[in-house]
Amino acid sequence: xxxxxxxxxxxxxxxxxxxxxxxxxxxxxxxxxxxxxxxxxxxxxxxxxxxxxxxxxxxxxxxxxxxxxxxxxxxxxxxxxxxxxxxxxxxxxxxxxxxxxxxxxxxxxxxxxxxxxxxxxxxxxxxxxxxxxxxxxxxxxxxxxxxx
Numbered sequence: 001x002x003x004x005x006x007x008x009x010x011x012x013x014x015x016x017x018x019x020x021x022x023x024x025x026x027x028x029x030x031x032x033x034x035x036x037x038x039x040x041x042x043x044x045x046x047x048x049x050x051x052x053x054x055x056x057x058x059x060x061x062x063x064x065x066x067x068x069x070x071x072x073x074x075x076x077x078x079x080x081x082x083x084x085x086x087x088x089x090x091x092x093x094x095x096x097x098x099x100x101x102x103x104x105x106x107x108x109x110x111x112x113x114x115x116x117x118x119x120x121x122x123x124x125x126x127x128x129x130x131x132x133x134x135x136x137x138x139x140x141x142x143x144x145x146x147x148x
Contacts, residue, residue, distance in 0.1 A: 098131040
């Protein structure tokens, strides 16, 4: 009977330590999983921030080049006659308005979150392309008028 009691006691002690160790192991696995999840969240945030910064830099560079082109176009229109200046003034105002809209969308993009960012990103891309096309068209028209 003593042997049975000792064996039973040993089994209980063994079971207790095994249960305690498996709890520690489960806890350790939970901690590892939590750390991995946090690393994934951090990596996603870093990637998103990187994408936002890339977009900002791209748009800023585009806006600087566009602003320079607009200034060049303004100076070229000043070389033309008064009537031509009046005609081109309206187009220049439209181009400047497009540039302002692009800037406003960029501000909205910076303040937005989640799905709204993706929608604004598409809007920004469309505005950028429209502004680029407007400037190119204006340059072409100005060159045609200059040669005529």
